[in-house]
Amino acid sequence: MVDYPxxxxxxxxxxxxxxxxxxxxxxxxxxEANRFYLEQDRAVIHKKPTPIQTxxxxxxxxxxxxxxxxYYRKPSTTDYNxxxxxxxxxxxxxxxxxxxxxxxxxxxDHQIEHLRRVKxxxxxxxxxxxxxxxxxxxxxPFERIEPYLARAESGRKSMTFAEIAAEGxxxxxxxxxxxxxxxxVDSYLDNK
Amino acid sequence: MVDYPxxxxxxxxxxxxxxxxxxxxxxxxxxEANRFYLEQDRAVIHKKPTPIQTxxxxxxxxxxxxxxxxYYRKPSTTDYNxxxxxxxxxxxxxxxxxxxxxxxxxxxDHQIEHLRRVKxxxxxxxxxxxxxxxxxxxxxPFERIEPYLARAESGRKSMTFAEIAAEGxxxxxxxxxxxxxxxxVDSYLDNK
Numbered sequence: 001m002v003d004y005p006x007x008x009x010x011x012x013x014x015x016x017x018x019x020x021x022x023x024x025x026x027x028x029x030x031x032e033a034n035r036f037y038l039e040q041d042r043a044v045i046h047k048k049p050t051p052i053q054t055x056x057x058x059x060x061x062x063x064x065x066x067x068x069x070x071y072y073r074k075p076s077t078t079d080y081n082x083x084x085x086x087x088x089x090x091x092x093x094x095x096x097x098x099x100x101x102x103x104x105x106x107x108x109d110h111q112i113e114h115l116r117r118v119k120x121x122x123x124x125x126x127x128x129x130x131x132x133x134x135x136x137x138x139x140x141p142f143e144r145i146e147p148y149l150a151r152a153e154s155g156r157k158s159m160t161f162a163e164i165a166a167e168g169x170x171x172x173x174x175x176x177x178x179x180x181x182x183x184x185v186d187s188y189l190d191n192k
Numbered sequence: 193m194v195d196y197p198x199x200x201x202x203x204x205x206x207x208x209x210x211x212x213x214x215x216x217x218x219x220x221x222x223x224e225a226n227r228f229y230l231e232q233d234r235a236v237i238h239k240k241p242t243p244i245q246t247x248x249x250x251x252x253x254x255x256x257x258x259x260x261x262x263y264y265r266k267p268s269t270t271d272y273n274x275x276x277x278x279x280x281x282x283x284x285x286x287x288x289x290x291x292x293x294x295x296x297x298x299x300x301d302h303q304i305e306h307l308r309r310v311k312x313x314x315x316x317x318x319x320x321x322x323x324x325x326x327x328x329x330x331x332x333p334f335e336r337i338e339p340y341l342a343r344a345e346s347g348r349k350s351m352t353f354a355e356i357a358a359e360g361x362x363x364x365x366x367x368x369x370x371x372x373x374x375x376x377v378d379s380y381l382d383n384k
């Protein structure tokens with residue numbers, strides 16, 4: 001295909017595109033991508049349900065069971081897992097409104113422990129981080145976060161956006177699915 | 193070690209052992225095994241929470257959020273997944289009180305569809321079946337169930353216990369964990 005210049009007014013607006021997903025929560029974008037991957041038979045990745053402790057359930061006659069008292073429980077793993085290209089894949093999604101860095105305290109201990117286990121057992125463990133200020137998305141492999149977790153023990157307790165960009169794989173927005181994060185997983189696999 | 197005969201009265205009772213788990217639900221045995229595997233760092237396998245649709249949540253001051261109206265949703269996958277020896281592993285557990293066979297209608301369409309996808313993507317997809325009458329447990333790989341699902345289209349709609357024993361890998365009861373099903377996964381991998 002000839003790569004001739006696109007007339008200026010038809011060029012996709014650089015201003016509009018980075019803001020396209022404003023307001024659409026990252027989880028929704030990932031769920032949409034997962035539905036697409038399932039339809040296209042590219043991967044089998046699901047969000048885990050939120051763990052809930054039920055205390056009281058009513059069983060009204062001829063109606064479905066109604067839970068009348070329940071509480072949220074603390075999850076012990078991450079939100080997403082599944083299989084892609086034969087790999088066990090496991091990740092959590094994070095958003096930040098911060099202007100320059102991502103505070104590592106937002107990656108909870110149980111998530112760190114779980115992701116480390118997955119990595120040690122040969123799975124692909126990572127975070128997907130949405131830097132809202134720049135409307136940029138990065139896949140950040142867990143093993144590349146580990147040195148920063150170690151640094152946080154005695155020093156800086158966050159990763160700068162420059163560090164995230166250097167260690168991670170950018171997820172470029174597309175049309176269908178909008179957040180085609182498996183492309184970033186492919187780059188990660190190529191660089192592993 | 194010398195393999196001398198154990199005095200008769202000290203031999204583990206063959207009569208007692210097969211009934212040991214009577215009354216303990218299969219899910220509890222699998223959960224116990226998963227906790228043990230996690231502690232021993234042998235595998236990372238978790239039960240997925242039951243999917244629940246919350247309708248009303250109260251947020252009393254200084255107390256934790258209380259869900260006051262919610263309903264069970266239909267799961268779209270199986271109950272268990274995780275990673276073992278680098279493999280993505282995915283399964284459901286089934287119990288039967290039947291005397292001679294297991295009715296395949298108990299494997300729901302969404303489970304069949306999900307397990308088939310997992311198998312096609314290179315994961316280990318199977319059922320763990322507890323035949324209560326014999327207090328026997330079998331790991332039954334999904335690809336070995338498929339011919340019987342095909343048969344059920346026009347013929348017999350169940351698998352006989354003899355067929356399950358022939359196609360599956362028996363899970364022999366142990367001490368810790370009581371249901372050491374990863375041994376059966378090993379046999380399955382050796383025979384794959």
